Amino acid sequence: MVHALVVGGTGMLANTSLWLVSNGIHVSVIGRNKARMESLLNATDSSLMTPIFVDYSDIALLKKEIRSTIEQNGPIDLVIAWIHSYAERTLESIVSEISPCRNGTWKLFHVLGSSAKLSEIKENMHLPNTAQYYQVQLGFIIENGHSRWLTNEEISQGVIDSIQHHRLINIVGTLQPWEKRSS
Numbered sequence: 380m381v382h383a384l385v386v387g388g389t390g391m392l393a394n395t396s397l398w399l400v401s402n403g404i405h406v407s408v409i410g411r412n413k414a415r416m417e418s419l420l421n422a423t424d425s426s427l428m429t430p431i432f433v434d435y436s437d438i439a440l441l442k443k444e445i446r447s448t449i450e451q452n453g454p455i456d457l458v459i460a461w462i463h464s465y466a467e468r469t470l471e472s473i474v475s476e477i478s479p480c481r482n483g484t485w486k487l488f489h490v491l492g493s494s495a496k497l498s499e500i501k502e503n504m505h506l507p508n509t510a511q512y513y514q515v516q517l518g519f520i521i522e523n524g525h526s527r528w529l530t531n532e533e534i535s536q537g538v539i540d541s542i543q544h545h546r547l548i549n550i551v552g553t554l555q556p557w558e559k560r561s562s
């Protein structure tokens with residue numbers, strides 16, 4: 380069975396987590412808040428979802444939890460990661476746990492904010508050759524001359540589009556005109 384890890388999968392990526400399960404994929408979800416996790420588990424076939432309660436900036440515990448879900452549910456085939464920028468070592472730590480367990484390729488969908496510099500981030504990723512790297516950048520929406528941020532549903536759908544269509548770079552909404560972005 381395909382195994383996905385969704386970091387931040389209880390928040391704006393909740394619909395992405397649910398979509399993965401509805402496609403028969405086993406989903407391990409990282410979050411801290413019990414109520415948010417429970418509401419996600421209640422919305423789906425919970426036998427296909429493994430909740431991982433961990434603060435992802437606690438690297439030792441994060442690595443232990445990832446090893447444990449791999450042991451339980453098999454090697455991880457795809458990672459969807461929305462990680463706040465203060466947690467600088469989180470993504471590389473996840474990669475270092477996942478990669479040695481895989482013989483073939485695996486996919487990383489990196490969800491990034493509007494101000495992220497995509498090529499710089501990609502250059503600094505130092506991924507193993509087995510990793511296929513995709514970037515999903517969150518923009519904003521212009522409607523009737525006004526701008527607004529993306530809804531959680533639009534964000535999740537943007538990530539789903541990236542997964543379905545293997546988009547190396549996917550801008551959800553728009554980044555132009557930059558001066559019109561919501562603040």
Ligand SMILES: NC(=O)c1ccc[n+]([C@@H]2O[C@H](COP(=O)([O-])OP(=O)(O)OC[C@H]3O[C@@H](n4cnc5c(N)ncnc54)[C@H](OP(=O)(O)O)[C@@H]3O)[C@@H](O)[C@H]2O)c1
Pocket residue numbers: 386387388389390391392409410411412413415433434435436461463491492493517518519528529530531
């Ligand atoms: N350009 C854009 O349109 C754009 C860009 C970025 C954000 N936004 C908006 O900003 C809103 C707020 O952003 P947000 O980051 O709070 O989104 P969120 O997806 O609602 O929440 C963050 C997710 O990451 C988890 N998380 C956060 N810190 C964690 C930690 N240290 N350890 C483990 N899990 C952690 C949270 O779980 P727990 O709650 O359990 O910790 C939750 O699942 C979003 O709803 C979105 O609409 C818009």
